[in-house]
Amino acid sequence: MFDGYLNVAKSCKSCGLSYGFADSGDGAAWFVMLFVCVVGVGSILGVEIAYAPPYWVHILLVIPVLILMPLLLLRPVKGFLLCQQWKTKAREGRTGS
Numbered sequence: 001m002f003d004g005y006l007n008v009a010k011s012c013k014s015c016g017l018s019y020g021f022a023d024s025g026d027g028a029a030w031f032v033m034l035f036v037c038v039v040g041v042g043s044i045l046g047v048e049i050a051y052a053p054p055y056w057v058h059i060l061l062v063i064p065v066l067i068l069m070p071l072l073l074l075r076p077v078k079g080f081l082l083c084q085q086w087k088t089k090a091r092e093g094r095t096g097s
């Protein structure tokens with residue numbers, strides 16, 4: 001489905017389905033950002049409240065979590081949203097008549 005990290009391929013390599021319909025916009029980034037902010041900041045606050053570690057521990061824990069989690073989640077979430085877009089035949093909204 002992907003041609004590179006996040007670029008959508010022109011068509012499916014298995015069945016030839018054209019991905020011309022695919023336009024998830026910034027939906028995947030939005031969902032990943034929401035999840036990472038809630039889980040990431042929640043766990044950071046949890047560690048601070050439970051253990052009160054020195055700041056360098058926060059840096060060692062937080063930077064990998066806040067960088068790696070979005071990188072790991074962005075591709076599967078985008079794939080899921082594109083599959084849902086195809087399944088429900090969702091298209092961009094139109095205004096006027």
Ligand SMILES: [Zn+2]
Pocket residue numbers: 012013014015016017
């Ligand atoms: Zn296919």
